[in-house]
Amino acid sequence: MAAVASSSSFYPNQTPTFLSPHPTVSHLFGISYSSSHKSSPGRLQLKVAATAKLVMDQKTQPSSLPTTVDVHLGDRSYPIYIGSGLLDQPHLLQRHVHGKRVLVVTNTKVAPLYLDKVIHALTVGNPNVSVESVILPDGEQYKNMETLMKVYDKAIESRLDRRCTFVALGGGVIGDMCGYAAASFLRGVNFIQIPTTVMAQVDSSVGGKTGVNHRLGKNLIGAFYQPQSVLIDTDTLNTLPERELASGFAEVIKYGLIRDAEFFAWQERNMDALMARDANALAYAIKRSCENKAEVVSLDEKESGLRATLNLGHTFGHAIETGCGYGEWLHGEAVAAGTVMAVDMSYRLGWIDKSVVERANKILKQAKLPTCPPENVTVDMFKSVMAVDKKVADGLLRLILLKGPLGSCVFTGDYDRKALDETLHAFCKS
Amino acid sequence: MAAVASSSSFYPNQTPTFLSPHPTVSHLFGISYSSSHKSSPGRLQLKVAATAKLVMDQKTQPSSLPTTVDVHLGDRSYPIYIGSGLLDQPHLLQRHVHGKRVLVVTNTKVAPLYLDKVIHALTVGNPNVSVESVILPDGEQYKNMETLMKVYDKAIESRLDRRCTFVALGGGVIGDMCGYAAASFLRGVNFIQIPTTVMAQVDSSVGGKTGVNHRLGKNLIGAFYQPQSVLIDTDTLNTLPERELASGFAEVIKYGLIRDAEFFAWQERNMDALMARDANALAYAIKRSCENKAEVVSLDEKESGLRATLNLGHTFGHAIETGCGYGEWLHGEAVAAGTVMAVDMSYRLGWIDKSVVERANKILKQAKLPTCPPENVTVDMFKSVMAVDKKVADGLLRLILLKGPLGSCVFTGDYDRKALDETLHAFCKS
Ligand SMILES: NC(=O)c1ccc[n+]([C@@H]2O[C@H](COP(=O)([O-])OP(=O)(O)OC[C@H]3O[C@@H](n4cnc5c(N)ncnc54)[C@H](O)[C@@H]3O)[C@@H](O)[C@H]2O)c1
Ligand SMILES: NC(=O)c1ccc[n+]([C@@H]2O[C@H](COP(=O)([O-])OP(=O)(O)OC[C@H]3O[C@@H](n4cnc5c(N)ncnc54)[C@H](O)[C@@H]3O)[C@@H](O)[C@H]2O)c1
Ligand SMILES: [Zn+2]
Ligand SMILES: [Zn+2]
Numbered sequence: 001m002a003a004v005a006s007s008s009s010f011y012p013n014q015t016p017t018f019l020s021p022h023p024t025v026s027h028l029f030g031i032s033y034s035s036s037h038k039s040s041p042g043r044l045q046l047k048v049a050a051t052a053k054l055v056m057d058q059k060t061q062p063s064s065l066p067t068t069v070d071v072h073l074g075d076r077s078y079p080i081y082i083g084s085g086l087l088d089q090p091h092l093l094q095r096h097v098h099g100k101r102v103l104v105v106t107n108t109k110v111a112p113l114y115l116d117k118v119i120h121a122l123t124v125g126n127p128n129v130s131v132e133s134v135i136l137p138d139g140e141q142y143k144n145m146e147t148l149m150k151v152y153d154k155a156i157e158s159r160l161d162r163r164c165t166f167v168a169l170g171g172g173v174i175g176d177m178c179g180y181a182a183a184s185f186l187r188g189v190n191f192i193q194i195p196t197t198v199m200a201q202v203d204s205s206v207g208g209k210t211g212v213n214h215r216l217g218k219n220l221i222g223a224f225y226q227p228q229s230v231l232i233d234t235d236t237l238n239t240l241p242e243r244e245l246a247s248g249f250a251e252v253i254k255y256g257l258i259r260d261a262e263f264f265a266w267q268e269r270n271m272d273a274l275m276a277r278d279a280n281a282l283a284y285a286i287k288r289s290c291e292n293k294a295e296v297v298s299l300d301e302k303e304s305g306l307r308a309t310l311n312l313g314h315t316f317g318h319a320i321e322t323g324c325g326y327g328e329w330l331h332g333e334a335v336a337a338g339t340v341m342a343v344d345m346s347y348r349l350g351w352i353d354k355s356v357v358e359r360a361n362k363i364l365k366q367a368k369l370p371t372c373p374p375e376n377v378t379v380d381m382f383k384s385v386m387a388v389d390k391k392v393a394d395g396l397l398r399l400i401l402l403k404g405p406l407g408s409c410v411f412t413g414d415y416d417r418k419a420l421d422e423t424l425h426a427f428c429k430s
Numbered sequence: 431m432a433a434v435a436s437s438s439s440f441y442p443n444q445t446p447t448f449l450s451p452h453p454t455v456s457h458l459f460g461i462s463y464s465s466s467h468k469s470s471p472g473r474l475q476l477k478v479a480a481t482a483k484l485v486m487d488q489k490t491q492p493s494s495l496p497t498t499v500d501v502h503l504g505d506r507s508y509p510i511y512i513g514s515g516l517l518d519q520p521h522l523l524q525r526h527v528h529g530k531r532v533l534v535v536t537n538t539k540v541a542p543l544y545l546d547k548v549i550h551a552l553t554v555g556n557p558n559v560s561v562e563s564v565i566l567p568d569g570e571q572y573k574n575m576e577t578l579m580k581v582y583d584k585a586i587e588s589r590l591d592r593r594c595t596f597v598a599l600g601g602g603v604i605g606d607m608c609g610y611a612a613a614s615f616l617r618g619v620n621f622i623q624i625p626t627t628v629m630a631q632v633d634s635s636v637g638g639k640t641g642v643n644h645r646l647g648k649n650l651i652g653a654f655y656q657p658q659s660v661l662i663d664t665d666t667l668n669t670l671p672e673r674e675l676a677s678g679f680a681e682v683i684k685y686g687l688i689r690d691a692e693f694f695a696w697q698e699r700n701m702d703a704l705m706a707r708d709a710n711a712l713a714y715a716i717k718r719s720c721e722n723k724a725e726v727v728s729l730d731e732k733e734s735g736l737r738a739t740l741n742l743g744h745t746f747g748h749a750i751e752t753g754c755g756y757g758e759w760l761h762g763e764a765v766a767a768g769t770v771m772a773v774d775m776s777y778r779l780g781w782i783d784k785s786v787v788e789r790a791n792k793i794l795k796q797a798k799l800p801t802c803p804p805e806n807v808t809v810d811m812f813k814s815v816m817a818v819d820k821k822v823a824d825g826l827l828r829l830i831l832l833k834g835p836l837g838s839c840v841f842t843g844d845y846d847r848k849a850l851d852e853t854l855h856a857f858c859k860s
Binding site for chain 2: 145149152153156157159183184185186187188209211214216217220221222223224302387
């Protein structure tokens with residue numbers, strides 16, 4: 001019990017009132033990252049070391065106390081639960097279901113893996129709740145209005161009313177689509193995110209951006225719409241293909257680069273563990289990522305400025321995704337190459353040291369992520385896609401660029417156009 | 431000037447800082463309705479009488495000081511400008527345009543009548559602003575996702591960015607679609623309503639409900655999204671077909687029945703003037719309707735209760751609209767028949783006097799509106815459409831019913847099912 005008590009100060013965001021039937025401390029893990037925590041690293045190191053043995057002893061416990069990260073948004077605040085075995089803790093889900101009707105939105109890849117488990121978690125000991133599900137085709141190329149209509153169709157045919165709850169079960173594509181369906185069905189119903197990819201767990205499920213693609217660009221149609229809660233069962237990552245795993249790390253690396261140098265340094269030391277799916281390393285990376293994202297979103301929900309910094313590498317990346325046709329490159333892969341381009345441009349502007357360029361390249365390579373766009377993407381393709389970027393304001397393209405020591409960035413349209421041109425030409429054959 | 435000064439107290443919501451280049455008082459009109467105003471009718475009658483002559487004298491003035499009704503919604507508050515010739519006062523529009531790019535959404539019927547005028551109002555003396563327009567097919571049957579895609583297409587092809595402004599120019603169909611497009615394009619851009627039907631001017635343009643129909647039901651996909659402003663130029667009603675005019679009066683009558691007995695009494699005295707398009711009577715009915723709607727919306731934006739009362743007759747009405755296939759009956763016509771049914775049911779429940787039933791029927795007939803559903807709509811059709819009504823919560827159909835003296839209503843699921851059945855059978859052949 002001493003270990004659990006000390007964990008409370010280690011995880012300041014943890015919901016103290018929640019008590020698991022199996023209160024283990026498996027969410028307190030290895031010491032390799034402890035020094036990266038911002039507050040009193042020395043003290044923390046001690047605590048984590050003290051609990052490490054306990055973790056080993058209790059590894060057989062089926063479920064664990066979740067770590068909770070809170071997203072502070074006034075009356076739209078919500079918790080993110082992070083941990084192993086959370087899908088085996090039905091109350092975590094059930095406490096956030098409104099009404100008696102649930103629609104689970106998932107896809108052909110994820111349904112066979114986790115749909116039964118989620119339906120069980122929603123209904124066990126809760127006979128009043130009835131669950132429908134809609135299984136969408138899998139892939140970014142289906143993240144469009146046509147596929148979205150299948151969700152509305154199912155909801156309406158099932159006669160769901162305003163007091164129903166939509167549950168997104170899957171990666172970022174499902175999360176974004178289900179979230180937008182929830183935002184727009186009957187002008188808004190409750191919804192819960194169960195992200196099952198690294199990408200969705202560290203980024204897309206948090207912060208309320210929802211939407212679908214248009215044939216002329218990504219995420220051009222959507223809404224800001226916050227979930228009731230986000231449930232991250234890290235066990236779901238065990239079935240994730242390697243490329244998808246790495247794709248998610250592009251966003252994790254992003255948080256380090258734009259605002260959390262200590263986290264970046266932790267990643268440099270632990271990227272091999274992350275690639276090897278070390279459970280503790282994964283859980284920590286997810287928690288720390290969610291904390292970073294939650295903080296940014298709390299400060300700037302509707303992206304009037306600060307939140308845009310989460311798009312490091314994304315303007316270049318979206319051009320790559322659009323240029324390849326959605327589905328060729330993964331989102332995180334495109335972001336990785338885009339990040340290298342943004343970092344390159346920052347360096348050309350004289351805003352960062354060579355060492356930052358090198359560290360960014362190195363960690364992305366360690367994560368087996370691409371560090372340049374595919375050959376078929378041309379300068380003109382970049383330029384034309386960038387012109388419809390949402391961050392263009394009155395014709396001026398603003399970019400997220402690094403400036404200063406690692407962990408600092410700016411969101412600005414005030415840069416030398418020459419540097420952008422040079423970067424595009426340096427990374428494109430034509 | 432004395433007349434203008436006294437008008438300020440007559441129109442407490444008027445924006446005092448606005449000064450028209452032609453400050454006439456043509457928004458102060460006839461005395462027939464004055465006694466219906468809630469505060470000190472005696473004093474008002476005097477004032478209005480005093481200004482009436484002035485109105486006559488200045489009838490040749492091209493534009494007039496608008497009446498302003500404010501919708502109070504914190505940082506999303508906005509003004510509704512009401513008056514004759516407002517489209518000839520460019521600053522009324524221009525002050526609410528954000529950014530330099532505007533997309534006017536209108537339809538094939540309205541574009542030839544008013545598009546040039548609106549483009550002129552947006553651009554005159556304002557060379558920085560560029561205006562695109564998209565002209566949709568006309569009719570409720572086009573209020574769907576497919577038509578909406580044309581708006582997104584145009585916006586994206588025109589490379590509009592987040593700081594653009596969408597302008598809805600048309601009736602409720604255009605307003606609902608343009609509003610929803612504005613809500614969802616790039617997760618939300620500015621938008622202005624220029625309603626051109628009675629229906630849109632007294633109801634749909636105010637309050638932020640936007641959306642499109644699904645083949646299985648009306649307005650099932652949408653968003654709550656408030657405009658920057660609503661500009662009501664009453665002159666646009668001069669081109670409106672008679673049936674459309676009357677259709678809008680169904681909503682005007684609704685405000686009287688559910689919450690404003692004095693306004694209802696005014697309508698009883700002035701329905702002939704309204705039907706004859708008396709400009710003063712129309713402007714007053716619009717203003718009073720907007721005030722009623724604005725008050726309700728301010729108290730309950732997201733329709734957790736009170737706002738639902740604005741749907742008197744709409745649950746029955748939606749069933750009629752869906753039963754006929756959209757486009758056969760006008761929205762207001764369906765609402766009129768639905769209102770009679772709701773009033774009938776209220777009477778069967780013993781909640782209202784026979785006199786209320788009679789007055790409701792009489793005024794609707796005066797407005798040449800239907801007082802029963804079309805013959806082909808059956809009890810089963812009502813029941814099946816009512817089952818997907820948005821006001822069903824956990825399977826219980828809640829209805830807006832009159833209860834007590836005229837001007838009072840309830841929104842409740844607590845009624846004798848027999849009364850509903852009896853009403854359905856009384857109004858349907860099968
Ligand atoms: N809303 C936001 O703030 C935000 C942020 C970042 C990314 N996104 C969006 O997220 C999307 C990318 O998300 P993604 O990378 O998760 O892609 P994805 O949803 O396509 O998932 C990747 C693949 O993994 C499969 N999968 C999911 N979970 C699995 C599991 N547990 N085991 C095995 N396979 C599994 C999926 O079916 C898919 O084939 C993009 O559309 C992007 O625009 C949104
Ligand atoms: N959002 C809300 O709160 C709300 C409230 C009430 C109704 N509505 C919606 O509004 C719609 C009905 O609105 P409506 O009755 O305005 O229908 P509408 O928009 O179809 O307009 C009626 C007809 O009049 C034409 N028209 C418009 N302005 C004209 C003018 N000045 N001169 C000549 N013709 C003109 C239109 O092109 C159309 O043919 C429905 O879809 C209904 O669901 C929404
Ligand atoms: Zn991303
Ligand atoms: Zn209506």
